[in-house]
Amino acid sequence: MPQPNVLILRAPGTNCDVETAFAFEQSGGQVEVLHINRLLESPGLFAKFQILCIPGGFSYGDDVAAGRILANQIQHHLADHLAEFKAEGKLILGVCNGFQVLIKSGVLLDDKSQNGPPATLTWNDSGKFEDRWVQLDVKGSKCVFLNDIESMYLPVAHAEGKFVTRDADVLAQLDGGEQLVLRYLSQRGDEPRGSLGDVPYPDNPNGSTADVAGVCDPTGRVLGLMPHPERYIDPTQHPRWTRGETGELGDGLQVFKNAVEYFA
Numbered sequence: 001m002p003q004p005n006v007l008i009l010r011a012p013g014t015n016c017d018v019e020t021a022f023a024f025e026q027s028g029g030q031v032e033v034l035h036i037n038r039l040l041e042s043p044g045l046f047a048k049f050q051i052l053c054i055p056g057g058f059s060y061g062d063d064v065a066a067g068r069i070l071a072n073q074i075q076h077h078l079a080d081h082l083a084e085f086k087a088e089g090k091l092i093l094g095v096c097n098g099f100q101v102l103i104k105s106g107v108l109l110d111d112k113s114q115n116g117p118p119a120t121l122t123w124n125d126s127g128k129f130e131d132r133w134v135q136l137d138v139k140g141s142k143c144v145f146l147n148d149i150e151s152m153y154l155p156v157a158h159a160e161g162k163f164v165t166r167d168a169d170v171l172a173q174l175d176g177g178e179q180l181v182l183r184y185l186s187q188r189g190d191e192p193r194g195s196l197g198d199v200p201y202p203d204n205p206n207g208s209t210a211d212v213a214g215v216c217d218p219t220g221r222v223l224g225l226m227p228h229p230e231r232y233i234d235p236t237q238h239p240r241w242t243r244g245e246t247g248e249l250g251d252g253l254q255v256f257k258n259a260v261e262y263f264a
Contacts, residue, residue, distance in 0.1 A: 002263060003028060003030040003260075004029055004049075004050035004051055004259075004260055004263040005029075005030050005031075005049045005050055005051070006021075006029040006030065006031045006032070006049065006051040006260075007032060007034060007045075007046070007049040007052045008021050008024070008031060008033040008055060009036060009039065009053070009055075010033055010034070010036070011035070011059040011060060011069075011070045011073075012059065012060055012061075013058040013059045013060055013061050013062070014055060014057035014058075014059055014097070015058065016056035016057050016095065016096070016097075016230060018033075019230045019231065020055040020095065020230045022230070022233075023233050023252070023256045024051070024053070024256050024259070026253065026256070027253065027256040027259070029259070029260045032049075036070065039078060040077055043081045046081050046082075046085050049090070050090050050091065050263050051090065051092075051093070051259050051260075052082075052085060052090070052092045052093070053093040053094070053095070054070075054092075054093070054094045054095070054097070054101050055095050055096075055097070055098055055230070056096030056098060056157070056230075057096075058097060059097055059101065062097075065104070065160065066121065066158075066160040067100030067101040067103075067121075070101045071102075071104035072105075074101065074105040074107065075104075075105045075106060079105075079107075082105075086217075086222065089221065090221070091144060091222070092221065092223070093145060093222075093223050093224075093255075094223070094224040094225075095224075095225060095228060095229065096156075096158055096161075096226055096228060097158075098224065099121065099214070099215075099224030099225055100121050102222065102224045103117075103119060103215070104117070104120065107222065108215060108216075108224050109174075109215070109217070115166065117166065118165060118166050118170045119163060119165045119170060119174070120163075120164060121161055121162060121163055121164075121226070122160055122164055123159065123160050124158070124159055124160070124161060124162055124205065124207060125201065125206060126201065126205075126206070126207075128159065129157070130156060130202070130205040130206060131155070131156070131157045132155065132156060133153060133154065133155050133156075133239060134153070134154060134156050135151065135152075135153055135184070135185040135186075135203065136151060136152045136154060136182050136183065136184065136185060136213055136214075137151055137182070137183045137184075137185045138150055138152070138181060138182060139178065139180060139181050139182070140178035140181060142181065142216060143220045143223055144258060144262050145216075145255050145259055146181055146182070146255070146258070147258045148254070148258075149251075149255070149258075151185070152229070152251040152252065153232070153251050154227035154228060154231070154251060154252055155227065155228050155232065156205050156226055156228065157228065158226055161205070161226040162207050162208050162209075163206075163208040163209055163212040163213075163215070163226075171209060171210060174215065177218060179217070179218065180212050180215060181214055181215065182214030182215075182225055182227075183211045183212060183213060184203055184204040184205070184208065184211040184212075184213050185211075186203045187203050188203070198211075199211045213226055213227055214226065214227070229251070229252025229255040230256075231252065232250040232252040232253075233249070233253040233256070234250050234253075235248065235249065237250055
């Protein structure tokens with residue numbers, strides 16, 4: 001199988017680049033970690049990669065808002081190069097802070113209506129940083145990264161992870177386009193699943209509209225998600241692995257395998 005070249009884009013404050021690179025390497029990718037300044041100096045570097053990943057952390061200390069400064073750099077200096085990257089059929093993944101960057105830069109949800117951003121990620125309803133494990137449901141079959149995955153159990157770690165849309169029409173459009181690809185699920189066995197938006201705290205750790213945990217673009221080749229798949233690629237990373245509550249592989253590994261195998 002050909003080894004796609006994977007770019008892990010980091011900035012000051014990024015702290016999940018090493019484990020994200022490892023997850024891609026374990027999945028068969030050829031990985032290079034580059035600082036945002038290298039891309040700003042030489043944006044032509046994008047051409048050598050097939051997969052771009054913006055990992056988690058606190059880029060630029062999350063000053064102004066989570067992911068905003070890195071998003072502005074991309075929006076004002078690299079937007080044309082990212083548009084070309086997408087047009088060539090390549091893959092883009094944003095995890096946690098990377099999701100915040102993708103959505104605030106317009107790379108994930110590009111809206112032409114001039115009515116403001118179609119969606120954003122804002123402060124958790126709890127008003128505090130949430131660090132816990134969540135159960136996730138995969139919706140539809142559009143997203144390349146989630147191919148053949150029905151559900152996942154992954155950790156979250158964020159303060160600004162509440163997904164909200166500009167209005168109900170945007171939410172309906174995203175839902176109808178099968179772009180709301182990851183939803184938080186209730187982990188309480190005696191509680192019915194209910195309708196969208198009914199999952200209570202802490203199973204929906206941030207109060208996201210419609211329990212949204214991840215969103216893809218219309219092509220299914222760009223994915224942003226708040227949970228961290230790179231933090232559960234090995235069974236021993238499960239919080240209860242000694243009790244046998246895990247499979248042969250961590251749930252998150254398939255996300256990276258799907259990306260690499262897409263270029264087989």
